[in-house]
Amino acid sequence: MNFEMPQFAMAAPEIWLGVMLCVVLIADLFDRSQQSRLAFFLTQVTLLGAIGLALSTHWGVDRAITFNGMYVSDSLAAVLKVTVAGLSMVTLGYSRDYLRQRDLLKGEFYLLALIANLGMFVMASASSLLVLYVGLEMLSLSLYAMVAFDRDSRIGAEAAMKYFVLGALSSGMMLYGMSMIYGASGSLLIDTIATQAAAGDNLLLMAFGMTFALVGVAFKFGAAPFHMWLPDVYQGAPTSATAFLGTAPKIAALALFLRLLVDGLGDLHDQWQAMAVLLAVGSLAVGNLFALVQTNFKRMLAYSTISHIGFLFLGLIAGTPEGYSAALFYAISYGIMASGAFGMIILLSRRGFEAEMIDDMRGLNDRHSGFALVMLLLMFSMTGIPGTVGFYAKWLVLQSLIDTGMVWLAVVAVLFAVIGAFYYLRVLKAVYFDRLESPVPLEAPAGQRVIVALNGGVILLLGLFPDRLIEICRIALGL
Amino acid sequence: MIEKAIFYFFAAVLLLAATLVVTARNPVHSALSLVLAFFSSAALWLLIEAEFLGIALVLVYVGAVMVLFLFVVMMLDINLSVMREGFARYLPLGVLVGLVMVLQMLLVIGAGVVDLVPEEQVAAAGALDGNNIRLLGSVLYTVYVYPFELAAIVLLLAIIAAIMLTHRRRGDTKHQDIAAQVRTRKADRLRMVRMPSERDSDS
Known part of the structure; x- marks a missing residue:
């Protein structure tokens, strides 16, 4: 095997993260304050730096490859990395207060988040099955630890255990599929696999491996029927971990899909399309119907995640660059919405009390009209009402579906979206129309108020002027 | 043979x-x-x-x-x-499910011609001469340096997560703080008490 010197500068975001996580690890030891201020500050600076580096090294690059074909740098990587790091910054900002109230504020939480980010970055620009898998494990392992972060919580330990066992199972599935793909193509490099798939060698074995890989991806997404872990983990994990787990890793799962099944096995699209239709319709049905009966807000959000994943898969099913860019847009807007929703739970909770039931939202408008307004925007956006970013996300996906002639699927999706409106609006009913006898004014630290306001503002702003983001997503997919 | x-x-x-x-x-x-x-x-x-x-x-x-x-x-x-209760009861079902799965996979794979390892690669593997420590060594830090370093970070993560989940300072353990022991001064340990000295009154 010929070795050529890698262009290290191309992997600047990963190298930066790798170096800085060691710095945070050491710096946290010498931080005497009880609240890990230094670790928090350094983590945010690191993520901000990573965003800058990802933009400067990847944006506008036309698929450059280094590290002997294992690392790819293109605009898609830039968009994915910026989104992942940005969402992590927001969710870590939200979770600070939550952790402080529960005496969980330790530097390790930020450290785990940083390593998870590194894993997601690695996946976003992986061009080899081996690198893809190592990135995935780096992400998953840190997420398991974050879910188990509150050691004294029984339900947290149970959630972590379930997540760990099912995550290991899905990793096993994916690894098995990857080994079959390797057997069929004789290479770990995505580019070589793509040429082999295009040439049509060993298609049967490749499709066999692809099936298992798709199952693994669906597990990581939480698409039905591989969604069983999602509600329990969302509910059991500390909300700060749920907020992190429910946002950035979904972008990483999309990265996994795009790199493995589009870059690598794009030529097998005909074969994975039918399976993806099953996943999409299943997720839409399970997510929306089960969410209807939930009284626990965190569980409801978990099922709503499943339904959103179903919508995201619709964009992937279309199989056109337009469809992929619609899916990317959907994932980004979902990340913004989900971080806001979990942020609201964190905001309403206080020491010894988790505001996780829908009933806990009652009379929010009387307690703080600003937060109620953000809640309104979030729920409208998740429903897909015009004026919010969620509308354009759904619209783009449906458009790409109809363009490829799958009208029936679009009709099914819209039907389920209407069902979904019920449970989102039920939350708003609690917020605006249910009255408390003596509403206690809601107080939150200034930092938290700023993030919530920003989060709501972005949803509204992107809902009114989505053109820039749509354009960015199109450029990322080479349109 | x-x-x-x-x-x-x-x-x-x-x-x-x-x-x-x-x-x-x-x-x-x-x-x-x-x-x-x-x-x-x-x-x-x-x-x-x-x-x-x-x-x-x-x-x-x-x-x-x-x-x-x-x-x-x-x-x-x-x-x-x-933990083993019900093992025997579930065994037949488990075996059945496993067998059916193996059978299904065989049917899928067996339906077409599958050339597991391309011929030229077998030949290429045979052409590499002997010492595979040398071969591993020559690619581990060169061609595979990226995944290798990433694997190192995964190990670091495992260490951090394991320590974070298991280590906590418990109140009931007795441990030595050497620095505190060395820093100690006479005043911390010795208390001077003024009291009347005793005398044998009998003598």
């Missing part, structure tokens, strides 16, 4: 040992069977001339990991009979 016989022998021992790992009642027996399984697979690796992997398996897993494992199993004294 003789090579094939050796392969089947070790493969049979491996399968038997692996079955024993999950069926043995005594956890110590399970752990010992696992040692046997590792050893047999190391022998299989030696057969396909992957000496380094075989030796690493014996050194790392049999030598270090399994000894530690046995140690823990002996110390913990787990009562597995509770």
Whole structure:
């Protein structure tokens, strides 16, 4: 095997993260304050730096490859990395207060988040099955630890255990599929696999491996029927971990899909399309119907995640660059919405009390009209009402579906979206129309108020002027 | 011919040992069977001339990991009979599901012609000469440097997560703080008390 010197500068975001996580690890030891201020500050600076580096090294690059074909740098990587790091910054900002109230504020939480980010970055620009898998494990392992972060919580330990066992199972599935793909193509490099798939060698074995890989991806997404872990983990994990787990890793799962099944096995699209239709319709049905009966807000959000994943898969099913860019847009807007929703739970909770039931939202408008307004925007956006970013996300996906002639699927999706409106609006009913006898004014630290306001503002702003983001997503997919 | 016989022998021992790992009642027996399984697979690796992997398996897993494992199993004294309840009841169903799955996969794969390893690659693998430590060494830090470094970070993550989840300062343990011991001054330990001196009044 010929070795050529890698262009290290191309992997600047990963190298930066790798170096800085060691710095945070050491710096946290010498931080005497009880609240890990230094670790928090350094983590945010690191993520901000990573965003800058990802933009400067990847944006506008036309698929450059280094590290002997294992690392790819293109605009898609830039968009994915910026989104992942940005969402992590927001969710870590939200979770600070939550952790402080529960005496969980330790530097390790930020450290785990940083390593998870590194894993997601690695996946976003992986061009080899081996690198893809190592990135995935780096992400998953840190997420398991974050879910188990509150050691004294029984339900947290149970959630972590379930997540760990099912995550290991899905990793096993994916690894098995990857080994079959390797057997069929004789290479770990995505580019070589793509040429082999295009040439049509060993298609049967490749499709066999692809099936298992798709199952693994669906597990990581939480698409039905591989969604069983999602509600329990969302509910059991500390909300700060749920907020992190429910946002950035979904972008990483999309990265996994795009790199493995589009870059690598794009030529097998005909074969994975039918399976993806099953996943999409299943997720839409399970997510929306089960969410209807939930009284626990965190569980409801978990099922709503499943339904959103179903919508995201619709964009992937279309199989056109337009469809992929619609899916990317959907994932980004979902990340913004989900971080806001979990942020609201964190905001309403206080020491010894988790505001996780829908009933806990009652009379929010009387307690703080600003937060109620953000809640309104979030729920409208998740429903897909015009004026919010969620509308354009759904619209783009449906458009790409109809363009490829799958009208029936679009009709099914819209039907389920209407069902979904019920449970989102039920939350708003609690917020605006249910009255408390003596509403206690809601107080939150200034930092938290700023993030919530920003989060709501972005949803509204992107809902009114989505053109820039749509354009960015199109450029990322080479349109 | 003789090579094939050796392969089947070790493969049979491996399968038997692996079955024993999950069926043995005594956890110590399970752990010992696992040692046997590792050893047999190391022998299989030696057969396909992957000496380094075989030796690493014996050194790392049999030598270090399994000894530690046995140690823990002996110390913990787990009562597995509770965990095994219903094992026999679920066994037929489990076997059936497993068999059906294997059959289905075979049907899918067997339906078409599958060329598992391209011929030219077998030839290429044969052309590489002997010493596979040298081969591994020449690619590990060059071609595979990126995944190798990432794997190192995964290990670091495992260390951090394990320590974070298990380490906590408990109030009831007695531990020495050497620095505090050295820093101590006379005033901390010695209390001067003024009291009337005693005298023998009898004399």
